[in-house]
Amino acid sequence: MNLADLYIIIFQHKKIRLVLTKTRAVVLKEVKFREQSKICSLYTRDFGRISVILKGGRNLKSRLSGLFCTGSLLEVVLYNRSNRDLQLVSEARIIRSPMTAEPSMERFSAIYRLIEILKISTGNEEKNIRLFNALERTLEKLCAPCRNADAAVAWFMLKLISESGFEPSIEQCVTTGKSILPMLQEGSADDLCLTYDPGGVSLPVPAAQKGPPGQRLPVQVYLLMRTLNRLDIRSIDEIDIPADNSRLLCDILQNYCSLHNNYNPSSKNRRIISRILYE
Structure with a gap:
C-alpha cells in the first residue's frame, strides 16, 4: 500500500x-x-x-x-x-x-558520502520508489553499529547506478563479450578497467591498442563489486571485507556515477574526511 x-x-x-x-x-x-x-x-x-x-x-x-x-x-x-x-x-x-548509535567517524563519513552522491544524482520531483527503498535499507544499516559502512554505501551506489539507467556490465567484458570470472580464475589478468562508454568492466587492452576510457579496477575490488551486486545489504556484515577495498570501490563508483551525471564531485571534501579518518 x-x-x-x-x-x-x-x-x-x-x-x-x-x-x-x-x-x-x-x-x-x-x-x-x-x-x-x-x-x-x-x-x-x-x-x-x-x-x-x-x-x-x-x-x-x-x-x-x-x-x-x-x-x-x-x-x-x-x-x-x-x-x-x-x-x-x-x-x-x-x-x-545517524545520532542514535554510538558516534563513529567511519559511519558519519559513509553517510556524508551517501548524501552527497544522492544530492547530485537526483533531480527535483523525480519519484523512484525502488531507489528510495534501497536508500532506506542503507540508512537502516548506517544508523546502527556497522563494521562495513563503506561497503554499504558501495551497495547503494550500485543500486543508484542501475536505477539511473547506466548500469555497468559486470559479468561480461564490454570489449570482447567474454565472461570475466573464468579468465580471472585462469590467471589471465591482474587488473581490470571500469569503462565509461560502453559502461562496464573490461579486460586489459594491449598497450599497442587504444581501449575505451575508464579507470583502473583491481581484481579484488572487482570481486567485491560483483559480490555486492548480488548481495542483500542485511548480510553485508557477515562477510569479511578489507576496508581499503570498500573505500576504493566507493571512489570508483562515485567517479563513474559523477561522470554520467556530468558532475565533478567535491574531491577536496572527500580528501579532508579521509585524512581525518585514516592518517
Missing part, C-alpha cells in the same frame, strides 16, 4: 487546493531561514526530491525542533501544492537518525 495518505482541503474563497500528505523522507540539506525557521531539501518516497519550510522549526518549543538533521530518515506530514517551490511541513517523527 502506498505510504501517502491524502486528505484534500479546499479553500473556497481563495480557490486554493492543498493536499495534506504523509510520506517518508531523508534530509539532504538544512539551511537556517529568518530567526526561527528552517528550509530543508528532502528526498521523499512519494515525490522525489523536494524543498520544505519548517516555520518556527528552530524554536526549542516547536514539535519539529531537532528532527530535521542531515542524514535522518523521517515520516513527514506536509501541505503539498504542485505549483509551489516550498512545501510546508505540518508534523514529523524520526524513524532513523
Whole structure:
C-alpha cells in the first residue's frame, strides 16, 4: 500500500487546493531561514526530491525542533501544492537518525558520502520508489553499529547506478563479450578497467591498442563489486571485507556515477574526511 495518505482541503474563497500528505523522507540539506525557521531539501518516497519550510522549526518549543538533521530518515506530514517551490511541513517523527548509535567517524563519513552522491544524482520531483527503498535499507544499516559502512554505501551506489539507467556490465567484458570470472580464475589478468562508454568492466587492452576510457579496477575490488551486486545489504556484515577495498570501490563508483551525471564531485571534501579518518 502506498505510504501517502491524502486528505484534500479546499479553500473556497481563495480557490486554493492543498493536499495534506504523509510520506517518508531523508534530509539532504538544512539551511537556517529568518530567526526561527528552517528550509530543508528532502528526498521523499512519494515525490522525489523536494524543498520544505519548517516555520518556527528552530524554536526549542516547536514539535519539529531537532528532527530535521542531515542524514535522518523521517515520516513527514506536509501541505503539498504542485505549483509551489516550498512545501510546508505540518508534523514529523524520526524513524532513523545517524545520532542514535554510538558516534563513529567511519559511519558519519559513509553517510556524508551517501548524501552527497544522492544530492547530485537526483533531480527535483523525480519519484523512484525502488531507489528510495534501497536508500532506506542503507540508512537502516548506517544508523546502527556497522563494521562495513563503506561497503554499504558501495551497495547503494550500485543500486543508484542501475536505477539511473547506466548500469555497468559486470559479468561480461564490454570489449570482447567474454565472461570475466573464468579468465580471472585462469590467471589471465591482474587488473581490470571500469569503462565509461560502453559502461562496464573490461579486460586489459594491449598497450599497442587504444581501449575505451575508464579507470583502473583491481581484481579484488572487482570481486567485491560483483559480490555486492548480488548481495542483500542485511548480510553485508557477515562477510569479511578489507576496508581499503570498500573505500576504493566507493571512489570508483562515485567517479563513474559523477561522470554520467556530468558532475565533478567535491574531491577536496572527500580528501579532508579521509585524512581525518585514516592518517
